[in-house]
Amino acid sequence: MKIPERINILNIGLDRFIDAFKDTKTQYANFDWLPPRGNGKLLQKLDRFKSSPKVKAANKEAFERLNNSQPVLIDVRQAKDVIKEMGKNTLYHAGPPVRWEDMCGPMKGATMGACIYEGWAENIDEAEKLCAAGEIDFSPCHHHDAVGPMAGIISPSMYLWVVENQTYGNRAYCSLNEGLGKVLRFGAYSNEVIEKLKWMEEVLGPNLQKALQDSDTGINIANITAQALQMGDECHNRNVAATGLFLKQIVKLFLRVIEDRELILKLVNFISGNDHFYLNISMAACKATTDSIGGLKNSTIVSAMARNGTEIGLRIAGCGEKWFTAKAGIPKGLFFSGFTQQDANPDIGDSTVSEVAAIGGFAMAAAPAIVKFVGGTPSDATKYTKQMASITYGPNRRFQIPQLNFMGTPTGLDILKVLDTGIAPFINTGIAHKEPGIGQIGAGMLRAPMSCFKDALNYMEIK
Amino acid sequence: MGIKKNIIKKNSYKDSVFLMEIAGALEKKKGITSVSLMMATAANKEILTESKLLTEESKAASENDLIIAVDADSRKIIDGALDYISSAFDNADTEESRQEEGFSPPTFEAALKTLKDPNFALISVPGEYAAREADKSLENGLNVMIFSDNVSLEDEIKLKKKADSKNLLLMGPDCGTAIIDGVPLGFANRVPAGNIGIVAASGSGLQEVTVVIAKQKAGITHAIGTGGRDLSREVGGITMSAGIAILKDDPSTEIIVLLSKPPYPEVAEKFIKEAKKINKPVVICFLGSKSFKSGGNIRFTSSLEEAGLVAAQLSKGEKVTLPEFTLSDKEINSMLEKEVKKLAGSGKYIRGFYAGGTLCDESIDIMKSSGISPYSNAGVEDKMKLADSNKSREHTMVDMGEDEFTKGRPHPMIDLGLRNKRIEAEAGDKETAVILFDLVLGYGANSDPAGNMTETLNKVKDKKILVASICGTDNDPQNYSGQVSKLKNCGVTVLPTNAQATRYACKIIKNIREVKI
Structure with missing residues (x-):
C-alpha cells in the first residue's frame, strides 16, 4: 500500500x-x-437493486425507449369516439383514482362543470346531487391512455388530441387547452366556461380535425418541443415558443382546408391568444412517450406521476399499472393579484407527465424567463436541472439546453437514485384556488413526496 | 475524387448553430473535404444542392429531418466522422458545465466526476450513513478517512477488511485527525513537512504530537489516524498495521511514531513485535498503559510531549534531553509564587476542562505520577469516575468532548459556550485553586477560541489561577501567537505544551500544601 503522490479528495459531509x-x-x-x-x-434493498444487472439492463431499455419515441400528432377526435371503453355517464380525471367525497374543491368544480356541459345537469346544485348520488363513473385519465392538465376532466363530448408514438405504435390522448383564467380545468364552471367548452366542441375541435386529417405526416411533437427548449420554453409552465411553432404548422393546414377567412382568424386568435395552447399537445406526446416503458420488467424508472388534488400517485415501469400514492403537497408560488398562498389548492393535474418525459421542471434551466418560480435567478434554474440530472438515468439525446452547453435534459426518473440521493423530483405547476368555481390563481413549484418512492421500492422485487 | 454520402436522421431536430459547430470541427480533420449538418428545410436543401453535397435520396427529406452530408476521401473516414457526430450528440452535456464557481454537484457520483484522479474521501456524515458512504468510496478505489463516529463495530471491521483487500487505507471511524501529504484532514494543524511519520489512534493526541514536533522545527511525512477503536481486541489494529506498512516502505519517513490510548494488551504486544522488525527508529506512546522497556530501535515514551520531543530530536540527529519546563526553574518558581498569592489561602484543587480527549488523558497520567489522583469522566479506574460530570469533586479532570456533552451540540473545539459556563461556575467554588484547560487550534476548530473565552476569563482571573496550553502553530488559521497573547491578556499562564501546563498546575498544588504545612 502506498499513499498517492498528491491527494485529490472528495469531501462527504x-x-x-x-x-x-x-x-x-x-x-x-x-x-x-x-x-x-x-x-x-x-437501504440494503436499494444497494441490491443498484447493483443488479437485470435492473441496469431494464433501466437502460427504458431510457432508450424514452429517447427513441416519436410522438406525432395525427388527429383530433371526440373522447367518446376514440376511447372505446368510455361509457355514457363517465368522467375521467387527473391523478390516481379518487372518490367524489374525497375530491378537492377545484376537482369537484370541474366535475360539476362537466356535468352541466354534457347536459346531465341544469345547474350546479343538480350536478352536485348527481355526483354525490354516485350517478357518475369516475376513472383516472391515465387508465385510458389519456392525460389532462389540472383537474384533467375528460367528458364524452370533448375533443382530444390524438398523438401516436410512431416508434412503438401506442397512442395517447389529451383534452384541448381552454386558455387561462376562468377555465374548467382549474375548477371554474360559470356560464362563460361552459360556453367556451361548447365553442371548442362545435368549432375548434372539428376544424382542427379537418386540418390534421388533411396532413400526410401529422406534426412531430418531439421536434417542436426540442426546438422550443432552445427558445426559452420548458414546455410545462412556459409554452410561448412551442405554441408559436405549432401555430406555424397548423395555419398552413387551416389555409388548405378552410375557406372562411373569418373562421380561420377566429381559430388563429384563439390559439395565439393562449400561450399554453401547446401544453395539452405536449402532454399527449409525453404520455405517448412514457407509456412505452409501462410494464417494463425490473425497471425502476418512473412511468407516470400524477396528482388529483388530494393525492399524488407514481407508477413505476417495473410495477405496471400499480399506483404508489401519498398526500398531495401544496405548491409554493407566485399569485395573481388578490390571491395568496393560503388560497392554494394541493398539487393537482396530470401535467407532471412532462417531468417524467424529461421536460418541464427537469428542463427548468432552458427557461430563464420563468425562473421567478424557482427562486429568482437563472443559476437557480440551472441548479434544479443539474440536480434532476442526478436522479435520472441520463441526458436526453433530443431535448437539449443550450445554456448548459447543450446538455440533454435529465431523462428517466429513477426511484433508486431518488432514494439514494435524498433528492425528490422537482415539479412545475399551475395553482388552482382551493374552492370550486374560482379557477387559476397562480403558478409555482414543489417537490414530490419521498414516501411514494420508498413504497415503490418496498413493493418491488427483482424478477 | 472524394466520396459523397448523405445520412438522414428522421425527426431529429437540432439547433443550427450546434450543428455548425460540429461540422466545423469535422472539416478540420484530415481526409474530409466538406461536411454539412442541416435540418432539411427547403432553404437548407438549396444550400446543399449548391455546394453539391445533396444526394438524390435527401431530396425527399422533410424539415423535421436532419441531413448529415459528408464529402471525404474514403468510406472509413466517413464512418469516423459519423462516429464523431453521434458522440457529439450524446455527450453534449457535462464537460464544461462541470466545474462552475459556487456549484456543488448534488451526488457522490457527480462530485467524483469533477475530480481528476480522485484518490481520497473524507467522510463526516452522521454515523448511521457513514459506513455506506465509506463502502461506496472503497468501491470507487478511494482511500478513506471516516471522521464520523457512531459506526458499528461490525461495520468498522468489515470496511477495514475490505480496504485491506483492495490495498486501500481506511482511517476511522471516529478518526478526528490526519495529515496526508501535508493536507490537514478533519481537525488538524498546519505543520511543516519533514521525516517523521505517525500512526495514531487518537485525534487530539496526534494534534499535540505534530505541534510539539513543529515547535522543535522538525516536520512530518504523514500522520495517519486509525480511529479510537482500532487497537481494541475486536479490530486488532488493522489500520495501525496498514499505517505501519505504509511508513515502513515510505522512503521519506525516517522516524516512526505510534500513538494510542491504552491498547488491548495482546494488540499492544503485537505492534511492539512488529515495530522491532522495522529498520527505522520507532517512538511509541501508549498512554496510560504499563511501561515497557525501551531498547534497540524502540523508544517508549510516557506523554505526548515526550513522544513529540523524542521524535523531533531523533529527526534532527540531536541528543535527546527532556526538560520538565522550557522555562528555567527560577522563572517558573517566581511565576508560581505570584499566582499562589492570588488565592489568599482558599482553594486546593485542580479543575481541568478539556476539549482534547487525549490531552485530558495525558494530564491525568501526569497528575497521577505527581501523586495527584483526579476524578474524571475520562480514562480512570472506576472508583475515580465522576458520578456526575457536571459536578467537580476534589481534583477533577473533565473531557468535555465526551458524548454526554456533545449530544445535540457542537464539539467544544468548535463551540466553547458550555465550557465557559463551567469555568465561571467553578471559579465560584472556594475549593478550586487552579483552572486548567486546553485550546485546540487548526482546521475544523473554532476560528478564535481565545477570543471566545475572554469574557469568561476576565470574570474569573482575579479569583483563581488559570493555566492553559494551546495546541497549535503560527501557520494555523487561528495563529498560535495571537491566541497566546489573548489568553495572557486575560491573566492566563500559557505553557508551551499540555504536559508542561499540567506539571505546572501540579507544582502549584504542591506549593499550596507546603505553604499550609
Whole structure:
C-alpha cells in the first residue's frame, strides 16, 4: 500500500473541512450530501437493486425507449369516439383514482362543470346531487391512455388530441387547452366556461380535425418541443415558443382546408391568444412517450406521476399499472393579484407527465424567463436541472439546453437514485384556488413526496 | 475524387448553430473535404444542392429531418466522422458545465466526476450513513478517512477488511485527525513537512504530537489516524498495521511514531513485535498503559510531549534531553509564587476542562505520577469516575468532548459556550485553586477560541489561577501567537505544551500544601 503522490479528495459531509484543501491548494470536490431515504433494510434493498444487472439492463431499455419515441400528432377526435371503453355517464380525471367525497374543491368544480356541459345537469346544485348520488363513473385519465392538465376532466363530448408514438405504435390522448383564467380545468364552471367548452366542441375541435386529417405526416411533437427548449420554453409552465411553432404548422393546414377567412382568424386568435395552447399537445406526446416503458420488467424508472388534488400517485415501469400514492403537497408560488398562498389548492393535474418525459421542471434551466418560480435567478434554474440530472438515468439525446452547453435534459426518473440521493423530483405547476368555481390563481413549484418512492421500492422485487 | 454520402436522421431536430459547430470541427480533420449538418428545410436543401453535397435520396427529406452530408476521401473516414457526430450528440452535456464557481454537484457520483484522479474521501456524515458512504468510496478505489463516529463495530471491521483487500487505507471511524501529504484532514494543524511519520489512534493526541514536533522545527511525512477503536481486541489494529506498512516502505519517513490510548494488551504486544522488525527508529506512546522497556530501535515514551520531543530530536540527529519546563526553574518558581498569592489561602484543587480527549488523558497520567489522583469522566479506574460530570469533586479532570456533552451540540473545539459556563461556575467554588484547560487550534476548530473565552476569563482571573496550553502553530488559521497573547491578556499562564501546563498546575498544588504545612 502506498499513499498517492498528491491527494485529490472528495469531501462527504461537513463543509468546514474544505478550508484546509483551499489553503493547501489540494484538488477537492464537495457536494450537497443529503441522507439517503429509508431505514437500514430499505437501504440494503436499494444497494441490491443498484447493483443488479437485470435492473441496469431494464433501466437502460427504458431510457432508450424514452429517447427513441416519436410522438406525432395525427388527429383530433371526440373522447367518446376514440376511447372505446368510455361509457355514457363517465368522467375521467387527473391523478390516481379518487372518490367524489374525497375530491378537492377545484376537482369537484370541474366535475360539476362537466356535468352541466354534457347536459346531465341544469345547474350546479343538480350536478352536485348527481355526483354525490354516485350517478357518475369516475376513472383516472391515465387508465385510458389519456392525460389532462389540472383537474384533467375528460367528458364524452370533448375533443382530444390524438398523438401516436410512431416508434412503438401506442397512442395517447389529451383534452384541448381552454386558455387561462376562468377555465374548467382549474375548477371554474360559470356560464362563460361552459360556453367556451361548447365553442371548442362545435368549432375548434372539428376544424382542427379537418386540418390534421388533411396532413400526410401529422406534426412531430418531439421536434417542436426540442426546438422550443432552445427558445426559452420548458414546455410545462412556459409554452410561448412551442405554441408559436405549432401555430406555424397548423395555419398552413387551416389555409388548405378552410375557406372562411373569418373562421380561420377566429381559430388563429384563439390559439395565439393562449400561450399554453401547446401544453395539452405536449402532454399527449409525453404520455405517448412514457407509456412505452409501462410494464417494463425490473425497471425502476418512473412511468407516470400524477396528482388529483388530494393525492399524488407514481407508477413505476417495473410495477405496471400499480399506483404508489401519498398526500398531495401544496405548491409554493407566485399569485395573481388578490390571491395568496393560503388560497392554494394541493398539487393537482396530470401535467407532471412532462417531468417524467424529461421536460418541464427537469428542463427548468432552458427557461430563464420563468425562473421567478424557482427562486429568482437563472443559476437557480440551472441548479434544479443539474440536480434532476442526478436522479435520472441520463441526458436526453433530443431535448437539449443550450445554456448548459447543450446538455440533454435529465431523462428517466429513477426511484433508486431518488432514494439514494435524498433528492425528490422537482415539479412545475399551475395553482388552482382551493374552492370550486374560482379557477387559476397562480403558478409555482414543489417537490414530490419521498414516501411514494420508498413504497415503490418496498413493493418491488427483482424478477 | 472524394466520396459523397448523405445520412438522414428522421425527426431529429437540432439547433443550427450546434450543428455548425460540429461540422466545423469535422472539416478540420484530415481526409474530409466538406461536411454539412442541416435540418432539411427547403432553404437548407438549396444550400446543399449548391455546394453539391445533396444526394438524390435527401431530396425527399422533410424539415423535421436532419441531413448529415459528408464529402471525404474514403468510406472509413466517413464512418469516423459519423462516429464523431453521434458522440457529439450524446455527450453534449457535462464537460464544461462541470466545474462552475459556487456549484456543488448534488451526488457522490457527480462530485467524483469533477475530480481528476480522485484518490481520497473524507467522510463526516452522521454515523448511521457513514459506513455506506465509506463502502461506496472503497468501491470507487478511494482511500478513506471516516471522521464520523457512531459506526458499528461490525461495520468498522468489515470496511477495514475490505480496504485491506483492495490495498486501500481506511482511517476511522471516529478518526478526528490526519495529515496526508501535508493536507490537514478533519481537525488538524498546519505543520511543516519533514521525516517523521505517525500512526495514531487518537485525534487530539496526534494534534499535540505534530505541534510539539513543529515547535522543535522538525516536520512530518504523514500522520495517519486509525480511529479510537482500532487497537481494541475486536479490530486488532488493522489500520495501525496498514499505517505501519505504509511508513515502513515510505522512503521519506525516517522516524516512526505510534500513538494510542491504552491498547488491548495482546494488540499492544503485537505492534511492539512488529515495530522491532522495522529498520527505522520507532517512538511509541501508549498512554496510560504499563511501561515497557525501551531498547534497540524502540523508544517508549510516557506523554505526548515526550513522544513529540523524542521524535523531533531523533529527526534532527540531536541528543535527546527532556526538560520538565522550557522555562528555567527560577522563572517558573517566581511565576508560581505570584499566582499562589492570588488565592489568599482558599482553594486546593485542580479543575481541568478539556476539549482534547487525549490531552485530558495525558494530564491525568501526569497528575497521577505527581501523586495527584483526579476524578474524571475520562480514562480512570472506576472508583475515580465522576458520578456526575457536571459536578467537580476534589481534583477533577473533565473531557468535555465526551458524548454526554456533545449530544445535540457542537464539539467544544468548535463551540466553547458550555465550557465557559463551567469555568465561571467553578471559579465560584472556594475549593478550586487552579483552572486548567486546553485550546485546540487548526482546521475544523473554532476560528478564535481565545477570543471566545475572554469574557469568561476576565470574570474569573482575579479569583483563581488559570493555566492553559494551546495546541497549535503560527501557520494555523487561528495563529498560535495571537491566541497566546489573548489568553495572557486575560491573566492566563500559557505553557508551551499540555504536559508542561499540567506539571505546572501540579507544582502549584504542591506549593499550596507546603505553604499550609
